[in-house]
Amino acid sequence: MAKHDGETSAAAGSAIEKKLAREVSAGTAVISSNALENPGLPPHQPRVTDLDPKKEKAAQRRVIWLFTLSIIGSVFAIYAYIAFPIEPGNLTSTRVNNLLVGLGIATALLPIGIGAIYWAKNLMKNDELVEERHGTRGTEETRAAAAEVFRVGNEESGFGRRTLLRNTLIGAVVAAPLPGIVMLRDLAPSADPVEAFSRTMWKAGTRLARDGSGTAIKASDVTLGSVFHVVPYDLPEAEHKLEEKAKAAVLLMRLKPEDFVHNITPGREDWHYHGIVAYSKICTHVGCPVALYEQHTHHLLCPCHQSQFDITREAAVIFGPAKRPLPQLPITVDAEGYLIAQSDFHEPVGPSFWERS
Ligand code: FES
Numbered sequence: 001m002a003k004h005d006g007e008t009s010a011a012a013g014s015a016i017e018k019k020l021a022r023e024v025s026a027g028t029a030v031i032s033s034n035a036l037e038n039p040g041l042p043p044h045q046p047r048v049t050d051l052d053p054k055k056e057k058a059a060q061r062r063v064i065w066l067f068t069l070s071i072i073g074s075v076f077a078i079y080a081y082i083a084f085p086i087e088p089g090n091l092t093s094t095r096v097n098n099l100l101v102g103l104g105i106a107t108a109l110l111p112i113g114i115g116a117i118y119w120a121k122n123l124m125k126n127d128e129l130v131e132e133r134h135g136t137r138g139t140e141e142t143r144a145a146a147a148e149v150f151r152v153g154n155e156e157s158g159f160g161r162r163t164l165l166r167n168t169l170i171g172a173v174v175a176a177p178l179p180g181i182v183m184l185r186d187l188a189p190s191a192d193p194v195e196a197f198s199r200t201m202w203k204a205g206t207r208l209a210r211d212g213s214g215t216a217i218k219a220s221d222v223t224l225g226s227v228f229h230v231v232p233y234d235l236p237e238a239e240h241k242l243e244e245k246a247k248a249a250v251l252l253m254r255l256k257p258e259d260f261v262h263n264i265t266p267g268r269e270d271w272h273y274h275g276i277v278a279y280s281k282i283c284t285h286v287g288c289p290v291a292l293y294e295q296h297t298h299h300l301l302c303p304c305h306q307s308q309f310d311i312t313r314e315a316a317v318i319f320g321p322a323k324r325p326l327p328q329l330p331i332t333v334d335a336e337g338y339l340i341a342q343s344d345f346h347e348p349v350g351p352s353f354w355e356r357s
Pocket of ligand 1: 283284285286287288302303304305306307320321322
């Protein structure tokens with residue numbers, strides 16, 4: 001059928017050319033004598049499943065197997081959700097639950113897609129078809145009938161005539177979604193979000209502790225060139241540990257004081273302790289952890305979008321999309337020699353937000 005269609009259009013093409021050649025005089029039109037002929041569709045190639053009933057049956061079995069696997073995956077996902085619940089505060093239970101439920105859902109969805117494609121490619125009818133294009137514009141009668149429907153509707157409803165009625169309806173429709181928009185605000189934390197973004201757990205006297213072990217750090221532990229990933233010592237007692245850690249994470253490094261003291265802003269001279277400095281680990285671009293420290297250059301690198309911060313210049317941005325330096329945590333030591341915060345950060349950590357002054 002396709003070949004036949006191709007031949008028909010080629011023949012029609014040459015007939016039009018001959019007609020044109022008869023109707024126009026030389027020099028008034030360009031008639032291509034070697035126009036590309038429509039080659040039509042290649043001959044239909046039957047598939048192995050069309051020719052061999054055994055192969056067809058085998059393909060069918062494969063699809064059935066895939067769909068059965070999907071059912072098993074769905075059942076497994078439900079089983080995993082019930083059998084391995086998430087226990088509040090237990091990170092391992094969250095990981096196990098997510099892993100098993102995710103595997104179950106993946107096993108449920110993937111075979112459906114593969115099976116459907118396999119079915120369509122190997123078992124469904126595969127004749128080539130030609131769909132003729134036609135104009136999408138309606139006939140004049142259809143268009144006139146549609147316009148008439150609108151005209152009668154307008155007349156009968158009085159929409160154009162009763163303007164006050166119409167305008168109040170428009171007002172009501174515009175106002176109706178507004179309560180929903182106002183209620184969206186409740187999706188934000190109940191506490192003032194600006195306050196929540198602007199404060200961290202650090203306060204005067206909070207000891208600096210190693211992230212992971214939670215042990216407090218003495219100034220004597222921090223050797224030249226070393227770097228520590230730090231959290232507040234009392235983080236385990238926080239009600240929302242992860243949220244607090246996400247704001248309070250700090251990097252601690254020791255430099256030679258002569259490498260940076262000449263760059264210190266007035267008022268920040270005592271924010272370091274004998275060359276030990278603490279900076280927020282939360283990138284000021286979009287909040288990734290700035291985890292890479294280059295000892296020789298004293299540069300911190302954010303792996304997400306390659307922002308770089310120079311610790312010898314109060315963590316100024318020297319490369320990348322971040323726009324602000326990393327906030328510095330003022331530190332000192334307590335009577336036992338442990339590093340402690342002098343206060344909270346003096347500015348919000350992390351990315352900028354709308355209300356940030
Ligand atoms: S989040 Fe650090 S550079 Fe983008």
